[in-house]
Amino acid sequence: MESAQDLELELLVEAIYHSYHYDFRSYARASLRRRLQVAMQRFGCTSLSQLQGRVLHESEIFGELLEYLTVQVSDMFRDPSYFLALREKVVPLLRTYPSLKIWIAGCSTGEEAYSMAILLREEGLLDRSLIYATDINPNALRRAEAGIYDVAKVPDFTSNHRRSGGRSSLSDYYSAAYDRIILDKSLRKHIVFSDHSLATDSVFAEMQLVSCRNVLIYFDRALQSRALDLFYEALCRRGFLGIGLRESLRFSSHADAFAEFVREDRIYQKTGGL
C-alpha cells in the first residue's frame, strides 16, 4: 500500500505536469523525494500537499521550484577518460563524415557542450560540426549560452582537459575577467542551445554522436527506456552513444542494437537497424 507521503508526491508531480507541462512523473523516486523535501523547507511548507497548493496557485514560484527539481552540476571534461576515449577511438570514425551533428542531451550549464567543441576544434573537426545542446532548465540554458564560469573552477577544468588528451592549452579558449572566465565566441558559433525534454519531446535531427551523461540516473527504468529509444532513433547507422560512468543501457528496448564500443567509458555504437 502506498503511504500518504508517496501519494502526496504522486499528486504533486501530476499537478506540475498538468499546469506547467514539465513531466517529472517518471523520475527516480528516492532522489526526487529528497529534492522536494529541500524545496518544501525553502518554501516554508510542512507537507507536499501544501507545496502543491502553492505551486498551483502561485505560478511565479514554479521557476524557483524547477531549480530544486533539476540538478545543475557539471564540469568541463568531467571524467577525462571519457573524453580521451572519444578522442582516440571515436574521432577517427567521425572524420569519415563530411558533416557532423552531435547531441548533448541534458547539457546543464553548458560545460559538456563546450568541452566537446574544444575537443573537436583540437581534432580539426569543429568547422564541419554542429552541436545541439539541450536541457529542460531555462536558467541553465541561459547560463550555457553565456559561457561564463567561475574562475575558481579553472584549475579543475585545466587538469581535466589535460588528462583528456588535450593538445592545446585550455587558456586558448577563454578570457578571464575578475572572478569569471568567458569562453571563446568562436566555439559558441557551432553550438545550438535549446529547450528539449527527454520525457516529452521527440527526435529533431539525425546525429553521429549522442552524449547523455548523468541525466539517466534521475529517471526511472521506464523513462530511461524512453530516452534511450530517442537516442536510438536519432542516431545514424553506426552512430555513437556515450552515457555516464555509472549508467547502463539495460533498460532500453533497443539494448541489443547497441554494441559496447569502449566498455570502461560507456561508449556504445549503434549496430542494428537500417
Add this chain to the structure above:
Amino acid sequence: MSWPGRRIDAIAIGASFGGVEALKHVLPALPAGLPVAVFVVLHLPRERESLLGEIFAPLCALRVREVMDKDAVVPGSIYFAPPSYHLLIDRGPQLALSMDDPVEFSRPSVTVLFESVAAVYAEHALGLILTGAGGDGAEGLAAIQREGGLAVVQQPASARMPNMPASALQRISADYVLTLDEIMTLFQSLPTQAQP
C-alpha cells in the same frame, strides 16, 4: 551481545576519517550466507574511493558488487557508494545514484543514504555510524530509528575520530553503542537464514 530477534534486510554504514580501518574489522565479520544487503558510505579523498572494492572484496565473505544505477539490490552483497555520487535505495529495492548538492559537505552523504534506506526498509533496516569527523549521518540515523529500524553507533571513545558517532548520539538515543569488537560479535550473530 545477542541479536534482538527481528529480521534485518539491510545494513547501512557511514564512516569517514579512520573508516577504512574500522570497516576492515566489521565487514569481514558478516557471515557467508547472510541474506542482507550492506550499503556503505565512506568519505575519502576522491582518488582513493574507487579502490574500495579491491581492498574489501578479498576480506569479506559477502560479495562486493559494483554500484550501477537502477541495479536490483542483491541480498548478501556489499555496495560502496561511488566517488562523487550520492547512493540512494529506491523501491524495488534498487540502487539509485544522484549528483545532487553535497549534504553536510559530503557527496556521497551518509544521511542521504540512510534516509532512503529508512523509507524502503523501515523496521528491517540497521544503521551504523562509525568513526569520523563531522556530523554527516546523524539525521539519517534518526530517520532509520523513526521508521522503526535499529540505530547502532560506535562508542565515540573507542573510535579513531569520535565526532561523527558523538554527533549521532547527540541527535538520538541509539539502540546500541558498541566498540568495534562488540559490533563484530553482533554481526557474527546475525541469523544466516531469513527468519519466518
